[in-house]
Amino acid sequence: MITGSNTDAAQMKPPLRNIGVIGWLRENLFNNLFNSLLTLVTIYGLWLFVPPLIRWVFIDSLWFSSAEACRDIEGACWSIIPNNVSFIFFGFFPEGQQWRPLTAMLLLFALVFYSKNRKHWRQSLAIYWLLGLIVMGGLMHGGVFGMPVVETAQWSGFPLTLMLALFGMVGAYPLGVLLALGRRSKLIGIKSLCVVYIELIRGVPLISLLFMSSVMFPLFLPEGVSFDKVLRAQVAIILFAAAYIAEVVRGGLQAIPAGQYEAANALGLSYAKTMRLIVLPQALKIVIPPSVGILISAFKDTSLVVIIALYDVLKTTKVTLSNPQWMGYSSEAYLFLAVLYFVCCYAMTSYSRRLEKELHAGH
Amino acid sequence: MPDTDGKGERSMHEHNDMLQENLEQPIIEVIGMHKWFGDFHVLKDINLKVIPQERIVICGPSGSGKSTMIRCLNRLEEHQKGRIIVDGIELTNDIKNIEKVRAEVGMVFQHFNLFPHLTILENLTLGPIWVRKTPKREAAEAAMRYLEKVRIAEQAEKFPGQLSGGQQQRVAIARSLCMNPKVMLFDEPTSALDPEMIKEVLDVMIDLAEEGMTMLVVTHEMGFAKSVADRVMFMDEGQIVEQNSPQEFFDHPQNDRTRLFLSQIL
Ligand SMILES: Nc1ncnc2c1ncn2[C@@H]1O[C@H](COP(=O)(O)OP(=O)(O)OP(=O)(O)O)[C@@H](O)[C@H]1O
Ligand SMILES: [Mg+2]
Numbered sequence: 068m069i070t071g072s073n074t075d076a077a078q079m080k081p082p083l084r085n086i087g088v089i090g091w092l093r094e095n096l097f098n099n100l101f102n103s104l105l106t107l108v109t110i111y112g113l114w115l116f117v118p119p120l121i122r123w124v125f126i127d128s129l130w131f132s133s134a135e136a137c138r139d140i141e142g143a144c145w146s147i148i149p150n151n152v153s154f155i156f157f158g159f160f161p162e163g164q165q166w167r168p169l170t171a172m173l174l175l176f177a178l179v180f181y182s183k184n185r186k187h188w189r190q191s192l193a194i195y196w197l198l199g200l201i202v203m204g205g206l207m208h209g210g211v212f213g214m215p216v217v218e219t220a221q222w223s224g225f226p227l228t229l230m231l232a233l234f235g236m237v238g239a240y241p242l243g244v245l246l247a248l249g250r251r252s253k254l255i256g257i258k259s260l261c262v263v264y265i266e267l268i269r270g271v272p273l274i275s276l277l278f279m280s281s282v283m284f285p286l287f288l289p290e291g292v293s294f295d296k297v298l299r300a301q302v303a304i305i306l307f308a309a310a311y312i313a314e315v316v317r318g319g320l321q322a323i324p325a326g327q328y329e330a331a332n333a334l335g336l337s338y339a340k341t342m343r344l345i346v347l348p349q350a351l352k353i354v355i356p357p358s359v360g361i362l363i364s365a366f367k368d369t370s371l372v373v374i375i376a377l378y379d380v381l382k383t384t385k386v387t388l389s390n391p392q393w394m395g396y397s398s399e400a401y402l403f404l405a406v407l408y409f410v411c412c413y414a415m416t417s418y419s420r421r422l423e424k425e426l427h428a429g430h
Numbered sequence: 431m432p433d434t435d436g437k438g439e440r441s442m443h444e445h446n447d448m449l450q451e452n453l454e455q456p457i458i459e460v461i462g463m464h465k466w467f468g469d470f471h472v473l474k475d476i477n478l479k480v481i482p483q484e485r486i487v488i489c490g491p492s493g494s495g496k497s498t499m500i501r502c503l504n505r506l507e508e509h510q511k512g513r514i515i516v517d518g519i520e521l522t523n524d525i526k527n528i529e530k531v532r533a534e535v536g537m538v539f540q541h542f543n544l545f546p547h548l549t550i551l552e553n554l555t556l557g558p559i560w561v562r563k564t565p566k567r568e569a570a571e572a573a574m575r576y577l578e579k580v581r582i583a584e585q586a587e588k589f590p591g592q593l594s595g596g597q598q599q600r601v602a603i604a605r606s607l608c609m610n611p612k613v614m615l616f617d618e619p620t621s622a623l624d625p626e627m628i629k630e631v632l633d634v635m636i637d638l639a640e641e642g643m644t645m646l647v648v649t650h651e652m653g654f655a656k657s658v659a660d661r662v663m664f665m666d667e668g669q670i671v672e673q674n675s676p677q678e679f680f681d682h683p684q685n686d687r688t689r690l691f692l693s694q695i696l
Contacts, residue, residue, distance in 0.1 A: 324543075326539060326541055326543035327543060327545065329506055329537075329539065329543060330537075330539065330543035330544070330545070330602075331545075332504075332506060332532060333504055333506065333532055333535075333536070333537040333606075334532065334533070334556065334557035334561060334605075334606075334609060335529045335530070335532035335533030335557065335561040335609070336529075336556075336557070336560060336561060337525075337529060340560050344556065344560065345545055348547050349545075349546070349547050352547070
């Protein structure tokens with residue numbers, strides 16, 4: 068049925084009650100009896116919950132006071148953070164040397180920030196990263212330019228978390244790609260080796276790998292030979308993440324049409340070059356979002372290293388809380404940690420989303 | 431159409447003389463080749479000799495094994511019996527030999543198979559740079575020459591996804607040409623194209639034929655076969671049923687199956 072002429076239809080505006088704030092409210096919150104009730108209940112809940120929260124966080128809280136001052140207040144004692152910031156972030160890294168991990172971290176952030184721009188993705192970028200890593204390693208370990216040596220056992224706090232996650236990813240990615248290629252190999256030996264590895268690792272929790280690396284692995288080593296504890300944890304994380312990356316990359320490889328292999332082969336490209344130049348660039352692009360997912364979980368999973376007595380940022384916070392002076396402010400400390408983790412993870416996801424869009428716009 | 435004009439006949443003659451001289455060294459030789467997919471006998475006793483500068487059109491019903499046969503010639507498919515010798519190299523499991531043969535044999539696919547993550551220019555220079563080890567600059571210059579030849583030079587910096595089907599197929603032809611192949615294989619190069627784009631691709635292929643490229647073309651474009659081919663080959667059920675000069679093939683088909691096929695397609 069047609070109502071009104073064409074010109075009328077062209078000039079017609081939506082009825083007022085369907086647009087603007089009122090329209091939106093009507094449509095989304097009060098469109099039937101049940102939803103209206105639900106909305107009212109939610110509003111009541113928020114009214115009960117939010118004002119006290121705001122009072123606790125902002126109004127009755129202290130930010131830069133001593134522990135004593137905190138005893139007399141109702142609100143949050145955020146002072147626990149600034150008072151312990153150097154321990155939470157750098158743990159047992161010797162006092163007075165903590166500018167070193169700080170500089171290393173800032174350098175890392177600078178490199179990450181610089182790498183965000185795809186225009187910088189040239190060979191020089193790899194050189195910057197290599198130089199950056201050498202400098203960071205030097206800063207952390209010391210022993211050069213008059214900086215005293217700091218054993219890895221003392222590396223702790225946020226730099227440790229970042230390091231385990233970042234190197235975990237950097238190490239796991241190539242290994243994961245190789246495993247994915249191996250799993251698709253026609254050579255039955257290589258294929259079954261990769262399948263067994265991937266399924267075994269995915270079948271156990273990271274915690275058990277960390278345990279094995281710290282407890283069982285040394286048993287297999289000849290007497291007198293010992294492996295750095297941080298390095299062992301790092302290896303465990305790499306081996307763990309690689310299995311997940313392998314599966315993600317395999318998904319990407321499956322999405323590449325056979326025609327791409329055929330065209331590359333028909334040009335006379337070898338298997339390795341076909342993979343490197345044609346297949347992997349396309350497959351890895353597809354798997355950016357799930358890869359970032361793995362990076363994020365690796366980042367969060369690093370907190371498990373506490374069980375082998377490494378002090379990541381979560382553990383240093385716990386240690387701070389066991390200080391009698393600051394005992395009882397765990398809500399504040401853990402909220403702070405949550406925000407710290409969230410900011411990092413959110414930065415990763417939003418970057419992956421942007422990258423995905425940019426790469427997609429490329430063609 | 432028994433009568434061709436005098437000019438056509440003369441150039442045909444010259445071309446045939448040329449072919450006679452080359453008769454001794456075939457560029458492709460297939461002897462008693464068989465292929466199975468599992469239990470399915472796809473190719474049965476294929477014998478084929480292609481001499482340099484020869485243009486062969488292969489036709490036949492769907493599923494008759496045309497694609498499989500030409501894909502065996504650069505070992506995209508592996509044959510199980512018989513011999514295939516390309517440019518003096520026998521195709522065996524030796525991967526180095528296979529890569530050598532592939533570098534000399536260009537292939538154009540039905541669905542173009544351009545590399546979507548590379549620009550047109552990069553698509554063209556990839557082979558020369560990584561297989562032939564041509565310096566980048568030189569490869570780019572050659573690529574631009576071939577792009578001009580397929581009349582598409584202005585698109586060099588675009589990505590394949592931004593081009594029409596006909597343009598993509600011309601790029602695919604140029605990509606093969608950049609390797610300076612001795613033989614070009616075409617597997618239904620126009621059958622994925624909209625009708626208005628078929629001509630632009632066929633024109634490029636005709637140019638190529640006139641320059642003396644050795645070509646094996648699987649196609650149902652019978653106009654192309656009549657005007658360009660030296661030999662038309664009809665395949666059915668994995669066998670080469672009949673082959674002849676285009677004139678004989680279209681005017682006096684010998685085999686019943688060929689006649690049936692021609693009656694359906696023409
Ligand atoms: N990878 C494969 N595995 C099993 N069977 C296959 C495979 N590829 C092709 N075939 C079968 O082999 C036969 C020949 O296929 P081929 O693609 O060579 O035919 P064609 O003559 O090119 O047909 P079309 O005109 O449809 O392209 C078909 O029956 C097909 O189903
Ligand atoms: Mg086919």
